Amino acid sequence: MIDRILLYIKDKRHVNIYITFLGVLIFAIIPLFTDVESSYFIYFLFLTFVHIVIAQGWNLVAGYAGQISLGQNAFFGLGAYTTALIWLHDITKTGYYFDPVVMILSGLVPVVLAIIIGIPLLSRLRGDYFAFGTLGVGQIIIVVFLKARHITGGADGLHIPSTVYESMMPYYYTGLLLAFFAIAVVYFITRSRIGLAMRAIKEDEMSAASHGVYILKYKVLAFAAGAFLTGIAGSLYAYYLFHINPDSVLNMNWLFYPILMCVLGGTGTIMGPVIGALFMTALFSFGDVYFAQMHPIISGVLIILVMKFMPNGIIGLKDKIFSRG
Amino acid sequence: MSFRLIVQVLVNGVLFGTTYGIAAVGLSLIFGTMRIIFLAQGAFIIFFAYISYWLLTLLGIDPYLSLLIVIPVSLLLGSAFYYGIFKEAAAIEDKNISLLLAVGLMYLVENIMLVVWSPDPRSVVTPYTTLVFRPWGIVVPFTRLTALFIAILAAVCVFIFLKRTLIGTAVRAASEDMVSTTLMGINPNWVNAVAFAIGIGLAGVAGVTLATIYPFDPSYGFVFAIKALIALALGGIGNVYGALLGGIMLGLIESLGSFYIGGGWADAISYGVFLLVLVFRPQGLFGGSIKKA
Amino acid sequence: MANQLLEVNGIDVSYGDVQALWDVSIKVEEGTIVALVGANGAGKSTLLKTISGLNYAAKGEIIFSGKPLKNLKPQNIVDRGIMHVPEGRRLFANLTVLENLRLGAYIPRARASFAESLERAFTLFPVLQNRKNQKAGSLSGGEQQMLAIARALMGRPKLLMLDEPSLGLSPIFVRTIFELISTLNEQKATILLVEQNINQALRIAHQAYVLKTGKIVMSGAGSELLENEEVRKAYIGERIRRRQR
Numbered sequence: 008m009i010d011r012i013l014l015y016i017k018d019k020r021h022v023n024i025y026i027t028f029l030g031v032l033i034f035a036i037i038p039l040f041t042d043v044e045s046s047y048f049i050y051f052l053f054l055t056f057v058h059i060v061i062a063q064g065w066n067l068v069a070g071y072a073g074q075i076s077l078g079q080n081a082f083f084g085l086g087a088y089t090t091a092l093i094w095l096h097d098i099t100k101t102g103y104y105f106d107p108v109v110m111i112l113s114g115l116v117p118v119v120l121a122i123i124i125g126i127p128l129l130s131r132l133r134g135d136y137f138a139f140g141t142l143g144v145g146q147i148i149i150v151v152f153l154k155a156r157h158i159t160g161g162a163d164g165l166h167i168p169s170t171v172y173e174s175m176m177p178y179y180y181t182g183l184l185l186a187f188f189a190i191a192v193v194y195f196i197t198r199s200r201i202g203l204a205m206r207a208i209k210e211d212e213m214s215a216a217s218h219g220v221y222i223l224k225y226k227v228l229a230f231a232a233g234a235f236l237t238g239i240a241g242s243l244y245a246y247y248l249f250h251i252n253p254d255s256v257l258n259m260n261w262l263f264y265p266i267l268m269c270v271l272g273g274t275g276t277i278m279g280p281v282i283g284a285l286f287m288t289a290l291f292s293f294g295d296v297y298f299a300q301m302h303p304i305i306s307g308v309l310i311i312l313v314m315k316f317m318p319n320g321i322i323g324l325k326d327k328i329f330s331r332g
Numbered sequence: 333m334s335f336r337l338i339v340q341v342l343v344n345g346v347l348f349g350t351t352y353g354i355a356a357v358g359l360s361l362i363f364g365t366m367r368i369i370f371l372a373q374g375a376f377i378i379f380f381a382y383i384s385y386w387l388l389t390l391l392g393i394d395p396y397l398s399l400l401i402v403i404p405v406s407l408l409l410g411s412a413f414y415y416g417i418f419k420e421a422a423a424i425e426d427k428n429i430s431l432l433l434a435v436g437l438m439y440l441v442e443n444i445m446l447v448v449w450s451p452d453p454r455s456v457v458t459p460y461t462t463l464v465f466r467p468w469g470i471v472v473p474f475t476r477l478t479a480l481f482i483a484i485l486a487a488v489c490v491f492i493f494l495k496r497t498l499i500g501t502a503v504r505a506a507s508e509d510m511v512s513t514t515l516m517g518i519n520p521n522w523v524n525a526v527a528f529a530i531g532i533g534l535a536g537v538a539g540v541t542l543a544t545i546y547p548f549d550p551s552y553g554f555v556f557a558i559k560a561l562i563a564l565a566l567g568g569i570g571n572v573y574g575a576l577l578g579g580i581m582l583g584l585i586e587s588l589g590s591f592y593i594g595g596g597w598a599d600a601i602s603y604g605v606f607l608l609v610l611v612f613r614p615q616g617l618f619g620g621s622i623k624k625a
Numbered sequence: 626m627a628n629q630l631l632e633v634n635g636i637d638v639s640y641g642d643v644q645a646l647w648d649v650s651i652k653v654e655e656g657t658i659v660a661l662v663g664a665n666g667a668g669k670s671t672l673l674k675t676i677s678g679l680n681y682a683a684k685g686e687i688i689f690s691g692k693p694l695k696n697l698k699p700q701n702i703v704d705r706g707i708m709h710v711p712e713g714r715r716l717f718a719n720l721t722v723l724e725n726l727r728l729g730a731y732i733p734r735a736r737a738s739f740a741e742s743l744e745r746a747f748t749l750f751p752v753l754q755n756r757k758n759q760k761a762g763s764l765s766g767g768e769q770q771m772l773a774i775a776r777a778l779m780g781r782p783k784l785l786m787l788d789e790p791s792l793g794l795s796p797i798f799v800r801t802i803f804e805l806i807s808t809l810n811e812q813k814a815t816i817l818l819v820e821q822n823i824n825q826a827l828r829i830a831h832q833a834y835v836l837k838t839g840k841i842v843m844s845g846a847g848s849e850l851l852e853n854e855e856v857r858k859a860y861i862g863e864r865i866r867r868r869q870r
Binding site for chain 1: 363367368369417420421427428429431432433435436437438439440441443444446447554558561562565595596597599600603604606607610611614
């Protein structure tokens with residue numbers, strides 16, 4: 008029995024699982040060693056967890072279905088606003104703070120949007136067109152949220168009473184849980200028939216079509232799953248931020264960061280976005296201390312450099328190095 | 333609703349639409365050869381608007397005269413960017429790489445401008461900025477009229493180039509079938525670079541004329557990029573001539589939208605039209621079917 | 626003693642993980658018509674595309690006019706004197722006949738003799754002169770094929786490669802095309818021809834190679850192969866086997 012477990016662990020393909028579980032364990036016990044409330048490191052990790060989730064969200068549609076979404080900010084914002092609205096109007100009346108029902112709902116609203124726009128955009132359009140479609144939708148959402156003042160509070164947005172805030176701990180652990188969940192989702196989708204189908208689509212859409220893969224269904228699924236992940240990340244972020252407005256949850260950064268993280272780490276891999284998220288969050292935290300306004304510029308330069316020299320991301324680099332052997 | 337008012341709204345639309353139009357023509361050329369939508373176009377337009385602004389503020393050069401500097405510079409910059417950044421990616425089958433490069437470039441240029449030139453809006457103000465004609469009581473600002481003429485002139489120059497020169501013909505051929513074009517002995521990088529350079533050149537023209545009409549700031553680049561994109565979609569992505577018309581159409585839609593519905597909703601309407609066209613008529617209102625690469 | 630214009634030695638070509646050509650060698654003598662025949666998917670087009678630079682050859686060499694050519698960029702290969710008319714013609718449908726011809730003479734040395742080449746093209750293909758300002762896409766199939774060949778000739782090539790010129794044409798046009806190929810050869814053109822229409826191809830070819838699943842299985846004079854039992858059996862056999870699948 009132990010032999011089997013050891014064999015399982017030693018199998019290269021399972022390294023990812025091994026690392027993930029180890030990582031979760033490590034991150035789970037870190038708070039025991041620091042003063043959670045005042046530690047910047049804990050905040051940094053929390054942010055990383057959120058980033059991991061949105062990165063995996065983009066990863067699903069770009070890495071596995073081969074479509075570039077330029078509207079992830081819409082999903083993030085929708086998730087955040089849904090949570091804020093539910094909270095403010097006390098819809099669920101459960102009284103829990105991090106209500107999983109609320110979070111799931113916040114994830115489902117973007118899913119609805121994803122399906123509504125995904126079906127037409129993905130069925131007729133390819134590549135570039137889908138990108139612009141999502142771009143357009145994202146922009147429309149911003150305008151709508153800015154204008155619908157009586158529901159969304161317009162430019163000022165919504166305020167959740169911050170008196171509810173007690174401790175950083177639940178944020179941290181919920182973040183960790185969500186990050187793990189996001190990685191698990193990607194893992195299971197990849198390994199499943201759905202993942203196989205999606206990879207086939209990405210490799211060669213025409214031959215995939217001839218093999219009976221119902222392309223549209225899988226693309227929309229990838230898109231919707233990505234939207235769900237991004238939405239719950241938005242929800243978590245809303246709980247943290249307390250003050251939601253278009254500028255904080257719908258801005259271009261939320262469009263751009265998932266792309267940057269996946270591209271850095273390796274789109275279409277399971278751990279790539281995680282590495283990318285870690286790297287980028289670290290870079291920006293560091294950057295914020297020393298050159299506050301520079302990080303958007305650095306992200307732009309990074310994307311260009313990565314696309315030119317290592318389009319497969321950091322993970323691709325590792326493969327390149329090891330395949331020389 | 334007075335007739336004059338409606339004409340005014342329409343005139344406004346056309347006047348501004350041509351600026352969208354030439355930005356879209358630039359996008360169309362780049363798409364035709366490289367098969368990507370160059371999202372950074374808007375950022376470059378604003379960049380050249382700033383150049384025009386600084387040429388005026390620091391050297392006292394009139395914006396229209398500055399075109400003599402901006403156009404060659406933009407053409408050179410375009411080729412430089414192509415060879416520097418896009419060349420390898422253009423040869424790759426997966427166009428997402430080129431697309432992401434464009435996205436990165438857009439982010440980069442816009443944010444550099446934000447840092448270097450601050451988010452404060454700038455205006456190019458000259459003695460004729462407030463000059464206005466009033467034919468039949470319709471308000472036609474001088475700057476917008478000139479913008480129209482410059483845009484049309486630029487477009488005509490590009491069209492003549494495409495139709496009457498050998499290189500231009502090569503660009504048209506490449507837009508249709510790049511592989512066949514290489515079989516004629518034509519270097520695809522050369523063709524791409526020419527198309528790209530012209531695309532940036534048109535961004536230069538658009539930027540300078542934009543500067544004379546509106547106050548601008550770095551974040552406007554993104555908005556303009558989307559507008560140019562919408563204009564392109566309206567005109568038909570494969571269609572260079574349609575792009576100009578698409579721009580004018582967008583100008584009209586915006587103008588009418590602002591007038592009847594007002595304020596920020598006009599933007600949402602433009603985006604809405606964009607989505608509708610993408611979904612229901614991807615070949616645009618004027619375009620034929622998209623030619624394969 | 627005629628010159629060896631083109632020599633392909635032992636090339637391997639793959640599309641991704643799938644190998645398409647295995648150790649393929651052919652020779653093309655100056656002033657001759659060489660035919661490449663074989664069933665669909667045997668690799669004939671792949672070979673032409675490798676010679677013209679569209680495909681990458683992992684192994685082997687290609688020597689043209691005594692100089693190595695393998696894996697050069699297509700535009701450089703055109704400059705060396707090879708014009709490739711691809712399968713399906715691939716004309717610039719939105720450009721006029723004249724513009725297509727102009728692009729055929731794009732390279733500097735061809736551009737210099739543009740007027741002369743144009744006149745020759747119009748003499749060989751009078752119908753093109755009539756339609757010179759029409760869009761290429763509006764021509765009939767046969768006319769398009771003529772334009773494709775004319776366009777390639779505008780490049781003043783030393784070697785003309787034609788990929789399935791008779792594809793999709795009516796029988797009358799098929800005959801016209803083969804007559805044309807013979808005529809061109811009489812006018813000293815060297816032609817490498819890929820054809821599914823084995824009969825016609827072997828009839829006019831001085832030398833022919835039979836390709837089967839990426840390998841050269843037979844070679845010889847065109848007339849020889851035409852009489853060859855195996856060729857006839859294999860060719861027909863191939864057809865029957867296909868139908869049974």
